[in-house]
Amino acid sequence: MATKPIIELSKLYAPTLREDPGDAEIVSHKLLLRAAMIRRVAAGIYSFLPLGLRVLRKVEQIVREEMDAIGCQELLMNIMQPGELWQRSGRWNDYGPELFRLNDRHDNIFALSPTSEELLTDLLQGELRSYKELPKSFYHIQWKYRDEMRPRFGLLRGREFLMKDAYSFHDSRESLQEHYDAQAHAYSRICERLGLRYVPVEADSGQIGGKVTLEFMALADAGEDDIAHCACGFAANTEVATAAIKPMLFGPADAELERIYTPIDGSIPELAALLHTEESACVKALAGKGADGQVYVVFIPGDHELGDIKVSKAIEGFEFLDEEQMQAAGLVLGFIGPVNLPANIKTLADQSLAGLPRWLTGANESEYHLSGAAPGRDFNIDAWADLAEARPGDFCAECGEPLSFERGIEVGHVFQLGTKYSDSMGAFYMAEDGSERPFIMGCYGWGVSRSIAAVIEQLNDEAGIAWPISIAPAEVCIIPLSLGGSLEATARSLSSELAARGIEVVIDDRDERPGVKFADADLIGWPYQVVIGERSLGEGLVELKKRSDMQKSNLSVEDAVAQLASMVEEERRLFA
Numbered sequence: 001m002a003t004k005p006i007i008e009l010s011k012l013y014a015p016t017l018r019e020d021p022g023d024a025e026i027v028s029h030k031l032l033l034r035a036a037m038i039r040r041v042a043a044g045i046y047s048f049l050p051l052g053l054r055v056l057r058k059v060e061q062i063v064r065e066e067m068d069a070i071g072c073q074e075l076l077m078n079i080m081q082p083g084e085l086w087q088r089s090g091r092w093n094d095y096g097p098e099l100f101r102l103n104d105r106h107d108n109i110f111a112l113s114p115t116s117e118e119l120l121t122d123l124l125q126g127e128l129r130s131y132k133e134l135p136k137s138f139y140h141i142q143w144k145y146r147d148e149m150r151p152r153f154g155l156l157r158g159r160e161f162l163m164k165d166a167y168s169f170h171d172s173r174e175s176l177q178e179h180y181d182a183q184a185h186a187y188s189r190i191c192e193r194l195g196l197r198y199v200p201v202e203a204d205s206g207q208i209g210g211k212v213t214l215e216f217m218a219l220a221d222a223g224e225d226d227i228a229h230c231a232c233g234f235a236a237n238t239e240v241a242t243a244a245i246k247p248m249l250f251g252p253a254d255a256e257l258e259r260i261y262t263p264i265d266g267s268i269p270e271l272a273a274l275l276h277t278e279e280s281a282c283v284k285a286l287a288g289k290g291a292d293g294q295v296y297v298v299f300i301p302g303d304h305e306l307g308d309i310k311v312s313k314a315i316e317g318f319e320f321l322d323e324e325q326m327q328a329a330g331l332v333l334g335f336i337g338p339v340n341l342p343a344n345i346k347t348l349a350d351q352s353l354a355g356l357p358r359w360l361t362g363a364n365e366s367e368y369h370l371s372g373a374a375p376g377r378d379f380n381i382d383a384w385a386d387l388a389e390a391r392p393g394d395f396c397a398e399c400g401e402p403l404s405f406e407r408g409i410e411v412g413h414v415f416q417l418g419t420k421y422s423d424s425m426g427a428f429y430m431a432e433d434g435s436e437r438p439f440i441m442g443c444y445g446w447g448v449s450r451s452i453a454a455v456i457e458q459l460n461d462e463a464g465i466a467w468p469i470s471i472a473p474a475e476v477c478i479i480p481l482s483l484g485g486s487l488e489a490t491a492r493s494l495s496s497e498l499a500a501r502g503i504e505v506v507i508d509d510r511d512e513r514p515g516v517k518f519a520d521a522d523l524i525g526w527p528y529q530v531v532i533g534e535r536s537l538g539e540g541l542v543e544l545k546k547r548s549d550m551q552k553s554n555l556s557v558e559d560a561v562a563q564l565a566s567m568v569e570e571e572r573r574l575f576a
């Protein structure tokens with residue numbers, strides 16, 4: 001392996017900060033600033049300092065290798081793109097204020113690229129012609145621009161960010177599916193090589209348009225999505241996740257209908273407290289109406305919330321009734337139940353309640369509830385649906401195990417576009433039968449800069465960043481505790497020998513106190529740190545610290561190079 005250049009900290013521009021910068025809210029943002037990786041230029045716009053750039057380039061390289069491995073071809077498209085292309089696809093308008101727009105001196109309009117569907121379909125048009133040349137897929141790693149409503153959290157949500165975006169072109173759905181699967185596999189590999197704990201989540205398609213899509217979510221509290229997931233592989237946004245919910249039975253399963261005096265204002269926690277039961281034993285009733293004005297009462301387990309997306313799927317244009325509308329519909333706020341509802345009201349209930357033989361529910365009468373209400377005997381439900389938003393305590397609908405709930409950062413997104421862009425951009429190929437057909441397309445985005453923040457969100461501690469070796473700014477840091485004597489000489493020869501073995505070495509040859517050197521080493525997060533101090537060197541030893549677990553051990557000076565080299569190589573293999 002080729003000798004690596006040695007980084008001398010005395011010369012490196014790395015102004016680390018002792019204190020947390022005031023404007024940074026989340027740990028990755030703080031640590032990226034403190035460890036001298038990035039600096040803010042404007043809201044959501046950051047420059048990369050030398051250390052940060054080393055990390056960025058490594059992430060980029062991992063993404064590049066995984067794209068190359070699935071036959072995706074690298075090219076480089078433009079940041080500044082003719083507005084006319086965006087008008088043709090309709091996105092000049094549809095993208096709204098998130099699209100950065102500018103004019104040249106001749107008043108031609110341009111967009112700063114937030115993605116590149118338009119440019120690439122136009123680029124290929126007329127030249128990628130025959131079905132015989134398909135499938136083809138292309139990627140580039142390029143800066144993207146989005147005037148986000150709330151740029152924040154450093155690299156997590158920028159207005160300028162580095163993205164790998166790939167696009168594939170096919171003549172059949174099967175061919176698209178095959179490449180989509182390969183991209184998804186590549187994304188799993190990228191996550192693993194970055195040391196990310198992640199789940200792929202089937203998601204709503206959002207604004208790009210199309211049907212089949214997977215979001216790769218790095219699990220971290222700073223994430224903006226709530227995810228329900230299970231060891232069996234199930235994962236979904238909680239908004240849409242179907243869970244196995246187990247409402248509690250109040251009283252015996254064959255109880256008679258009973259009217260209970262409940263002098264409360266009708267909230268579920270109050271009811272549960274009054275009757276010394278759990279909230280999940282109470283059936284919650286919510287009143288709303290559909291787009292057509294039909295009034296509905298919707299029932300869900302008392303410890304759950306109604307899912308907005310779920311109810312809107314079941315009832316088009318669903319809106320809650322206000323107090324006045326409830327009165328007008330003959331409903332008693334706080335005491336609504338399925339027994340003796342006004343006849344023109346329709347009922348919809350969460351599917352989990354279908355298994356509940358007796359309900360504890362409102363009596364449609366002020367200050368009264370019913371227990372032992374039996375579906376089929378005392379009331380009927382017009383329709384059942386998945387309505388309740390999944391929450392901790394619920395179970396996996398696929399395997400029955402308890403679901404885990406965590407927040408997720410979307411680091412990548414694979415997407416079957418179909419013919420949306422080829423139709424609108426007029427991008428056609430010649431099929432085997434001689435007919436002209438629009439390309440069937442897929443698109444695949446990876447947040448290169450965002451995934452750096454995601455890694456730090458997962459791998460940090462009080463002292464700083466604990467990089468996986470795959471993207472650390474360097475692999476080994478050698479720290480002589482004094483300069484000018486045998487400690488520095490040992491440090492220099494150790495550095496050269498490791499570098500000669502192809503290991504990325506940093507030497508902390510700054511004239512600083514040991515405490516400062518240690519603090520910076522942990523903050524920046526070099527995976528292996530070798531301290532060369534007087535006492536241990538006197539015994540022929542150097543001290544090794546592994547950043548990931550902070551474990552210390554001694555190495556003899558003679559074996560240090562061989563041992564370190566084999567540790568580094570082993571660690572590299574874990575992330576290869």
Ligand code: ATP
Nearest residue numbers: 155156157158161163410411412413445446447450
């Ligand atoms: P989000 O829902 O977070 O806004 P998105 O759905 O708009 O993401 P895509 O258009 O699919 O994102 O972009 C592909 C990838 O680019 C995302 O998975 C993410 O990793 C990254 N990305 C998107 N927006 C930003 C941003 N503002 N800052 C940094 N990375 C981003």
Ligand code: MG
Nearest residue numbers: 098146148206
């Ligand atoms: Mg977005």
